[in-house]
Amino acid sequence: MAHQYIFGFHAITSRLRQHPDSIREIYLDANRQDQRARDLTHLAETTSTRLILCEQDRLCRMTGTTRHQGVVAHVTKLRQFATLEDLVEGLAEPALLLVLDGVKDPHNLGACLRVADAFGVHALVVPKDRAVGLTATVHKVASGAADTVPFFAVTNLARTLRELKEMGIWIVGTAADAPDILDSVTLTRPLAWVLGAEGGGMRRLTREACDQLVSIPMSGSIESLNVSVSAGICLFETSRQHLQRTGTRLNVPVPKEAV
Known part of the structure; x- marks a missing residue:
């Protein structure tokens, strides 16, 4: 079974609360005596998770960065849904997916995961090649959303x-030159939003696969926005629109999981 390191208090606290059995051990900077460290230590004790005090240099070697906040966890990768089709078929409400075409910045992917979690997205989809995956930095920036959004x-x-x-x-892509404006289109059907990479936008084949293209109305001098x-x-x-039509907000249900 595949393992990886994740770091940062939000990411590790979220994993401890939601999937404690997936954590092999937590490494905590021995010099951290603040409230966040004490809260994490208490949560680890509550979940019977092994916690190891160590020097900060060891944490830097494990993660390859100094931005680990003094805490690193050795975790088992969470079980994924068998297929995207299985996930969609298991939903009890209209599907809402977020598709990112070639986003390479882990901070942008992490931020997109947070946004996806906030608005009840059922899954986030990316290409395997020429795009960032679920790295330790992505987990940190996502603040737990990497564990909640499939x-x-x-x-391809x-x-x-x-x-x-x-x-x-319905596949809806965003493009600055799109003929339709965001607030003029109906978005209450099963939907997948497709957003392009930083700078380059969607690739040609991705754009051609969209059912509809929309633009975000902008009044300032900036030509484009960050993908997140x-x-x-x-x-x-x-x-x-979903709230206005149904009176309820979209939430992430529990679809069928892979066995």
């Missing part, structure tokens, strides 16, 4: 979008 790295993104269409999901900001705006409008 994550799929697919071999354009083909996956076509398969989602066959499942009845764009995701937040699009998902907020989707959530607003």
Whole structure:
């Protein structure tokens, strides 16, 4: 079974609360005596998780960075849903997916996971190649959302979008030159938002696989937004329309899991 390191108080606390059995041990900077360290120590004791005090240099070697906040966990990768199709078929409400085409910055992916968690996205989809995966930095920035939002790295993104269409999901991409404005389109059907990479936007085949392209209205001098900001705006409008139509907010249900 695959293992990895995650670091940062939010990421590790979230994993402890939701999946304590997936943590092999936690390494904590012996010099940290503050409240966050005490709270984490108490939670580890409560969940019978092994906690090891060590020097900060060891944490830096384990993570390859100095930005670990003094805490690192050796964890087992969480069991993934068998397929994206299984997840969609197990939903009891209209699907809401977030698709990122070639996002390479782990901070942007982590922020997108946080946004996805906040607005009840059922899964986040990325291509396997030329895109960042669930690294330790992504876990830290996501502040626990990497453990709550199902994550799929697919071999062929354009083909996956076509398969989602066959499942009845409307594919909406964002583009500055799109003819339709965000708040003028209906977003209450089963939906997958597709956002492009930093700077380059969606690739041609990804764009051609979309059913509809929309633009985010902007009044200032800035021509484009950070991908996580764009995701937040699009998902907020989707959530607003869903609430207006049904009187309830989208939440992440528990679909079928892989056995």
